[in-house]
Amino acid sequence: MQTPTLVDLGMRPFFQQQLTLEELEHCSLGRVIEHHKTEVVVLAGNDALRLSLNPNIDGICVGDWVVFNGDRLLRVLERQSLFQRKAVGSARARQFIAANIDTVFIVSSLNDDFSLNRIERYLALAKETNVEPVIVLTKADLCADADDHRQQVQSLDSLLSVYCVNALAPDELDLLKSYCRRGRTVAFMGSSGVGKSTLVNGLLGSEQMDTGEIREQDSKGRHTTTYRAIKWLPEGGLLMDTPGMRELQLSDAKEGIKLTFADIESLASHCRFQDCQHQNEPGCAVLDALEKGEISARRLDNFHKLLREDAHNSATLAQKRAKDRAFSKMVNTVQEQARSGKKFK
Incomplete structure (x- = not known):
C-alpha cells in the first residue's frame, strides 16, 4: 500500500x-x-x-x-463517537473502548452462546453512540436452524442488517466488505469465543489474529484477543478488534436503550399514566400488548433490566464526578490561599 x-x-x-x-x-x-x-x-x-x-x-x-x-x-481531538462502559469490577470508574468508529459489527455465534438479551445490550451501546450496528451471526455451518436464529434477531428491528456467515468461507464474507471501504473504520464487539478473531482474519485475508478452540462442555470460547488494535483492510478501510467483553455494563445509555426498544417506547406513549412503569398499572398499553402477544415477556424483562442497570451505573458515575469536582475545588482553594500568603485552616 x-x-x-x-x-x-x-x-x-x-x-x-x-x-x-x-x-x-x-x-x-x-x-x-x-x-x-x-x-x-x-x-x-x-x-x-x-x-x-x-x-x-x-x-x-x-x-x-x-x-x-x-x-x-x-x-x-473531540471524538465523533465513543464506545465506553462501566469498568469491570468497579463501582464508579468508566472504561473507554474505541473512538471514532463508523460501523460496529456485533458478533454472536449460533451455538449455545446465542443470546438475544446480549445482542440487545450491544445494540443499546451502539445506538447511544450513533454508530451503525451490523449483526453478524457466526458458525452458521454448525447450526441446523441458522435462518430461524436470524429471523429472531431481525424481529428486534426490521431495519437492522443481519448476516449469517461461516467465517472460514471467504465468499460468505463478501457481504461485509462493503462496510470496509477507504476511510471507514469498523469495530468488532462480542463475547469471547464467538469467532471475532476468525472473522477478522477472513476480512484481512491472512492469519493476523490468534484463534482459540471452543470448550465442548458449554460452547464457550477461550479469549484470544488481549489488546485493542487497528489494522488495514484490503478494501482500504480500518478494522479494530477488541477483546471479548463478558461483563459489558451500560452507563449513561438511556437513549440508546430507548432506541433499541423503540417498539416498547412507542407503546408506552399510549399508557394512561405518563410515568407508567409497565409493571401492574391500569391502562398500561405495554402490558396490554404483552397479553396480546405483540411483544414478548423476554424482551420486556430485558428492557426493564437494562434501564435499571443504566440508572444504577449512571448514578454511581455521577457521584464520582461530584466527588472529583469537590476535591478539585478544595485543591484550588488551598493553592489560592498559599499564593496569597493566607494560612489554610
Whole structure:
C-alpha cells in the first residue's frame, strides 16, 4: 500500500475544523492504532510512532485523533463517537473502548452462546453512540436452524442488517466488505469465543489474529484477543478488534436503550399514566400488548433490566464526578490561599 493519507486514516472535516493555525504549522496529527499500559502507537503516514502516555491527557483510546510534537502527546481531538462502559469490577470508574468508529459489527455465534438479551445490550451501546450496528451471526455451518436464529434477531428491528456467515468461507464474507471501504473504520464487539478473531482474519485475508478452540462442555470460547488494535483492510478501510467483553455494563445509555426498544417506547406513549412503569398499572398499553402477544415477556424483562442497570451505573458515575469536582475545588482553594500568603485552616 502507498503511504496512507490522513483521509485513508479516517480524517474528515469534523476533525480538521478543531485544529488551530499554530497546530497546523508546528505540530503533527495522527491516529491511535494501539493502546498499551504506558504508551500508545500513533500512525501518521507510514510512520508508526510509540508515544508515552501523557498524565495530563485523560482517557485516550484506540481510534482517537491526537496532536503531538516530536515524541510528546499534546491533546486528543473531540471524538465523533465513543464506545465506553462501566469498568469491570468497579463501582464508579468508566472504561473507554474505541473512538471514532463508523460501523460496529456485533458478533454472536449460533451455538449455545446465542443470546438475544446480549445482542440487545450491544445494540443499546451502539445506538447511544450513533454508530451503525451490523449483526453478524457466526458458525452458521454448525447450526441446523441458522435462518430461524436470524429471523429472531431481525424481529428486534426490521431495519437492522443481519448476516449469517461461516467465517472460514471467504465468499460468505463478501457481504461485509462493503462496510470496509477507504476511510471507514469498523469495530468488532462480542463475547469471547464467538469467532471475532476468525472473522477478522477472513476480512484481512491472512492469519493476523490468534484463534482459540471452543470448550465442548458449554460452547464457550477461550479469549484470544488481549489488546485493542487497528489494522488495514484490503478494501482500504480500518478494522479494530477488541477483546471479548463478558461483563459489558451500560452507563449513561438511556437513549440508546430507548432506541433499541423503540417498539416498547412507542407503546408506552399510549399508557394512561405518563410515568407508567409497565409493571401492574391500569391502562398500561405495554402490558396490554404483552397479553396480546405483540411483544414478548423476554424482551420486556430485558428492557426493564437494562434501564435499571443504566440508572444504577449512571448514578454511581455521577457521584464520582461530584466527588472529583469537590476535591478539585478544595485543591484550588488551598493553592489560592498559599499564593496569597493566607494560612489554610
